[in-house]
Amino acid sequence: MALTSWKAFNFFDVSEVKPAGSESASLFNSPEFSSICSGSDNIFLGSSHGQIRILSSAFNVVRTFHAHDTGSITHIKQIDGTSLLITVSEDLSNEPVLKVWALDKPDKKTGGPKCLSSLNVSNGRKQFPISALATLDNVSQLAVGFANGSVTVIRGDLINDRGAKQRTVFESDEPITGVEFREGPTTTLYLATTGRILTLTISGRGQGQPAKNLEDNGCGLGCMTVDSESGDIVVARDDAIYYYGVNGRGPSYAYEGPKQLVSTFGDLVALVTQPRTDAASKTSILRKFVGGGAGDRYRSSTFALLDTDLKYVAHTEMLMSQVRTVFAEWGDFFLLTLDGKLFRYHEKSLNQKLEILYQRDLYVLAINLAQKVGVDTAQRNVIWRRYGDYLHKKGDYDTAMQQYLKAIDNTEPSQVIRKFLDSQRINNLIEYLEELHEHDKATVDHTTLLLNCYAKLKDTDKLETFIKSGTNFDLETAIAMCRQGGYHDQAVFLSKKHGEHDRVVDILIEDSKKYGEALDYIHRHEPDVAYPNLMRYARVLLEHCPEETTQLFIEYYTGQYRLKKDSPVAPIQATSGGAASAVQNLASFIPLPYRQATVTSSPATQDNRSLSLSAEEAAAAAKADPPREYKVPKPRTAFSSFVDHPDQFIVFLEACLDETNMDESDKIDLHTTLFEIYLDIAGSKTGQEKQKWEAKAKTLIDGHDISMDASNVLLLSHLSDFRDGTVLVREQQGLRFDIFRSYASAGDTAGVIKALRKYGPEEPQLYPAALAYFTSSPKVLQEAGSELDTVLKRIDEDGLMAPLQVIQTLSTNAVATMGMVKKYLGETIERERKEISNNRRLIESYRSETDAKRKEMDELGTKSAVFQTRRCSACGGSLDLPTVHFLCKHSFHQRCLNQVGDEDVECPKCAPTNNNIRAFRKAQEDSADRHDMFQDTLQRSRDKFGTISDFFGRGVMAAPALE
Helix, strand or coil: CEHHHCEECCCEEEEEECCCCHHHHCCCCCCCEEEEEEECCEEEEEECCCEEEEECCCCCEEEEEECCCCCEEEEEEECCCCCEEEEEEECCCCCCEEEEEEEEEECCCCCCEEEEEEEECCCCCCCCCEEEEEECCCCCEEEEEECCCCEEEEEECCCCCCCEEEEEEECCCCCEEEEEEECCCCEEEEEEECCCEEEEEEECCCCCCCCEEEECCCCCCCCEEECCCCCCEEEECCCEEEEEECCEEEEEEECCCCEEEEEEECCEEEEEECCCCCCCCHHHCCHHHHCCCHHHHHCCEEEEEEECCCCEEEEEEEECCCEEEEEEECCEEEEEECCCCEEEEEECCHHHHHHHHHHCCCHHHHHHHHHHHCCCHHHHHHHHHHHHHHHHHHCCHHHHHHHHHHCHHHCCHHHHHHHHCCHHHHHHHHHHHHHHHHCCCCCHHHHHHHHHHHHHHCCHHHHHHHHHCCCCCCHHHHHHHHHHCCCHHHHHHHHHHCCCHHHHHHHHHHHCCCHHHHHHHHHCCCHHHHHHHHHHCHHHHHHHCHHHHHHHHHHHHCCCCCCCCCCCECCCCCCCCCHHHHHHHHHCCCCHHHCCCCCCCCCCCCCCCCCECCHHHHHHHHHHCCCCCCCCCCHHHHHHHHCCCHHHHHHHHHHHHCCCCCCHHHHHHHHHHHHHHHHHHHHCCCHHHHHHHHHHHHHHHCCCCCCCCHHHHHHHHHHCCCHHHHHHHHHHCCCHHHHHHHHHHCCCHHHHHHHHHHHCCCCCCHHHHHHHHHCCCHHHHHHHCCHHHHHHHHHHHHCCCCHHHHHHHHCCCCCCCHHHHHHHHHHHHHHHHHHHHHHHHHHHHHHHHHHHHHHHHHHHHHCCCCCCCCECCCCCCECCCCEEECCCCCEEEHHHCCCCCCCCCCCCCCHHHHHHHHHHHHHHHHHCCCHHHHHHHHHHCCCHHHHHHHHHHCCCCCCCCCC
């Protein structure tokens, strides 16, 4: 590639160096000045008198010492990073002298640097000037090229002056114009003559072999150097610049013109050329060995700094004088002309270079330059963004978008999005938005815009690819946009993928109207996910899938909830066709919760039949799976879900009641609610249907251990006019009188008679109430018929009412006639007469008995008693003294009484009777203070007056004794 096609820039600031001191100002223009080099933050100048001057960065002479006694110092080389300095002096009458100096070690005699070693460079006793010098960094080997075409290699420890060996390794008829070392597994010496480029292995594998010819074109003196970064050898010829590496010649760059000097500065190549003249001669190369004429300093030359990697000219200028040498130090590049002028070339900063490239719209070169320098990502992104802006202005939208995509990490998305809002650029916009999501830089608005773009293009494939790609985006926004755009399946996919189970159910029900699929999805998840969604959409699901939804409610509220699974399918036998087998294999990779329960299959053949299990087997397999463990909610929480669905509600309630582990409070809720629904349905039916539902309601409350509150049953029965319910509850609660009263208040004489016959034996007070009811109106009295006599007879037999009370009750409404109660009154009067007669006879007997007892007591107190008994009442033996006689006419031996001390003696024969009398009397006295017992007995007694008389005899009515 010709250099004429390369872009040229001014990436360097040029300034002439003018030393301040008088001594320094004349050094570069002095006739004594013979050589120069740089290194270790200094510049080293050699003179024709053998002196070395060291200049600082301010170009002041900081040190001067005498290096050689004879000859001119023609070559100087400083080993960068060390204190070693190599000098060579020549006078053409003797062999050149090479010395190695340690600048940091002073010599005690001279005060200058210490000379580590010194030797004469052998050239076979041929007096030719040195044309090239190269050394390894450790100074273990040096190569010296001579103008007569010979090369001498010096090996040894020159630093410690332990001797060195010299050997001429190459001889040629052509002058040596350059020598350079390349280190690696082997150390290779590159040789340049005026007619050839050669390599010579001086250590390692291949050592001792003759020089290998690389190319039959040489170069001029000073036109060969080494690239310190890559290690390649750079050769400048009149037609081009050539690179040589380990594999031979590398790339070349055409650049016409006579070359005077080549060097490197970092990754740049410094090149000095002369104007082409028609009288060019081969002898022009040799002129450099003996010096140019006086007119050379007035001839112009061209200086250029080239970047061969990026193929641009970093700096070029025309110099009005010939260039003597170039060198680099302190981060700058220096050029010294023959007229003694020193120019400093200071490289501009990267930002300055980029601005120059921006001004010329050379963004590709700017990007390459930034990448080569290794700038950070943020700065590279700035270049890409500016390049994108430039291309956008030119109308190259696709390429511009590519630049924006590269700069996406540090670019405000809105700056790019605004440029592509035109509908014609929607594809570019989509590309950018997708990349934003890929880099996790998208916001909610970006997701919304991207999905809107998909919707506008109706590109379902891209939409699905986007949501299935795993790209980072705002889930809420993506789902919302899919739902708004009608992409319900995609919204469901996103929700399932991210575990948004509630949202999946919401989309299936609210948007897709796929109620069965929604219920199936709910049934395939754990209780903590299934229950909230079931309760949230219970009414809708009951409306469209009543049976399935009711069954799911039953399973959950009875603690039998199991995850729904597809019916297992037996393995299909091998068939000759491979398609069905392939489909079956693919189906096995689908996650079970998302696999459809029913799959459309191909028609069965003799060799290929679906071996699905039967429904009964599938149900048995499902039951084998144990129910999930969860807290079963109270059934009342589901009641509101069954509004407007009474049939399903009844199924649910009845199934819950069949569960044996239900809490008592829950059973009460279930019974009460089911009872109410039965009555509500019965109220809307007629005939046998009504009786059927009332019978179901009656079954719930028929029994002694119903799980319902009596007040609730009574209230519901009353509101629904369900009398059987009222009766059953009152009967179970022992409220027989209320049952009777309910019949009476309703005017149901048959019911009154039925209740009287059923409850009368246990509830006698019903007969007085029945008597009052039967005589309440002529109609009731007529309906009662002979039942009135039965009531009067029972009242009379049980003494439930006094005759006077009966007469008062019958006379209240003036309905009953005297003829109806004539028999009752006659029997009552006759019985009363007999009772009075019996009572009188009993009174007379009690009086006569009392008088006899009192007379006997008086006689015992006033008259003496005669005892004629001769035998002991205890032992039956004849009485002998001492003898004890009792007033009861019993006599005993004193020894038979078992008397202890002076205690009172009681007749053993009469003692039990006396004890009973005393106990009875004590009981009477004690009961006299038990007024509660008196009242209770009186309350339960049929003969109130007889009870009072009995307790009066016991002393209940007696006045308390005074103490």
